Amino acid sequence: MDMLHIRGLHKRFGDKEVLKGLNLSVPEHSVFGFIGKNGAGKTTTMKAVLGLLRTDDGEIMVGGEKVVYGQTSSNRFIGYLPDVPEFYPFMTAPEYLRFCGEITGGKRSENEKRSKELLELVGLGDETHRIRGFSRGMKQRLGIAQALLNRPRLLICDEPTSALDPVGRKEILDILLAVREQTTVLFSTHILSDVERICTDVAFLNDGVVSIQGKLSDVKSIYRSDEYLLEVERKEDIQGLMRAFRFMRQRADYVLAFHEKDHALFDVLRYVTEGRVSLSKLERVEPTLESLFMEVVEK
Numbered sequence: 001m002d003m004l005h006i007r008g009l010h011k012r013f014g015d016k017e018v019l020k021g022l023n024l025s026v027p028e029h030s031v032f033g034f035i036g037k038n039g040a041g042k043t044t045t046m047k048a049v050l051g052l053l054r055t056d057d058g059e060i061m062v063g064g065e066k067v068v069y070g071q072t073s074s075n076r077f078i079g080y081l082p083d084v085p086e087f088y089p090f091m092t093a094p095e096y097l098r099f100c101g102e103i104t105g106g107k108r109s110e111n112e113k114r115s116k117e118l119l120e121l122v123g124l125g126d127e128t129h130r131i132r133g134f135s136r137g138m139k140q141r142l143g144i145a146q147a148l149l150n151r152p153r154l155l156i157c158d159e160p161t162s163a164l165d166p167v168g169r170k171e172i173l174d175i176l177l178a179v180r181e182q183t184t185v186l187f188s189t190h191i192l193s194d195v196e197r198i199c200t201d202v203a204f205l206n207d208g209v210v211s212i213q214g215k216l217s218d219v220k221s222i223y224r225s226d227e228y229l230l231e232v233e234r235k236e237d238i239q240g241l242m243r244a245f246r247f248m249r250q251r252a253d254y255v256l257a258f259h260e261k262d263h264a265l266f267d268v269l270r271y272v273t274e275g276r277v278s279l280s281k282l283e284r285v286e287p288t289l290e291s292l293f294m295e296v297v298e299k
C-alpha cells in the first residue's frame with residue numbers, strides 16, 4: 001500500500017505555477033528520496049501534504065486518508081522535520097521532548113520512556129547541555145527524535161542533511177535508515193550521493209512535475225546507459241582500436257569508451273577475440289543518479 005499518494009497536484013503563487021500536476025506514490029516502509037533543485041517545489045509539496053498550504057487542484061492521501069487544507073487529522077500519521085527546525089534554546093534535549101510530549105498529549109510515563117529511547121537512537125542519550133550550544137547536526141538529530149515522538153507512520157524530513165558536513169550527514173542518514181523499521185521515510189534533498197546511500201525509492205521533481213519515480217534499482221536499469229568502457233593491458237592496443245573503430249574515445253591511458261550502436265559491441269568483441277588485443281576490463285557504464293538528474297533537468 002502507498003503510505004502517501006498524490007495525484008494531479010497544482011499550486012500557483014501569484015502568476016508563478018510551481019506545481020503543475022504532480023503525481024507521487026510513496027510505498028509503505030520505503031526510504032524515499034524526493035529530489036529537486038532549489039526552488040523546484042519540494043517544501044511546497046511537503047507543506048501541502050501536511051495540510052498547511054491551500055492547493056489549487058489535486059488530491060493527497062496519507063495512510064489512505066484524504067488531506068484537507070487547514071485540518072490536521074491526517075497529521076496524526078505524520079512526523080515532520082522542517083528545513084530549518086526551531087527549538088527553545090534554553091531547554092535541554094530531554095526537556096524539549098518532554099515539552100513536545102505534553103503538548104501532544106499522551107501519558108507522561110509513556111512520553112518519558114519514548115523520549116529516552118529516541119534520544120538514544122539519535123545519539124543524544126548522554127547530552128546534558130542546553131540546545132543553545134548544539135551544533136547543526138545535533139539540532140537535526142533532536143528534530144528527528146521530536147518528529148518520531150508520536151510513532152508516526154510517515155516521517156517527512158525537508159532537506160535534513162543539506163547544511164551538514166560529511167560526518168553530520170552520515171549520522172543523519174544512518175538514523176533515517178535505522179528508523180525504516182518503524183516508519184516510512186520521505187526526505188527531500190538535492191544531494192544525490194545521500195540518496196544513493198540509503199534510498200529504496202526515488203522521485204525527481206522538475207518543472208512542476210515528477211518526471212521519474214520508482215525503485216532506485218529500477219530507475220537505474222531503465223535508464224541504463226549504452227556506454228561501454230574498455231580497458232586494455234598494452235598501451236599500443238589503444239591506437240590500434242582507435243584506428244579500427246572511429247567511434248572510440250580515449251578516457252585514460254589504458255581506457256577507451258564507446259556507445260553501443262549498430263552492433264558496435266559485437267564488432268569490438270570480434271576484433272578483441274581475434275587475438276589482437278589483451279583486455280583487462282570491459283564494462284557497461286552504470287548511470288549515476290547525478291547523470292540521470294542532469295539529463296532530466298536539462299531536457
Ligand SMILES: Nc1ncnc2c1ncn2[C@@H]1O[C@H](COP(=O)(O)OP(=O)(O)OP(=O)(O)O)[C@@H](O)[C@H]1O
Pocket residue numbers: 013018036037038039040041042043044045083
Ligand atoms: N509563500 C510563497 N509565496 C510566493 N512564492 C513562494 C512561496 N513559497 C514558495 N514560493 C516559490 O515557489 C517555488 C518553490 O519553492 P519551494 O520552497 O517549494 O522549493 P524547494 O524545492 O523547497 O527549494 P529549496 O531547495 O530551495 O528548499 C520557489 O520559486 C519559491 O520562490
Ligand SMILES: [Mg+2]
Pocket residue numbers: 042043044083158159
Ligand atoms: Mg525547500
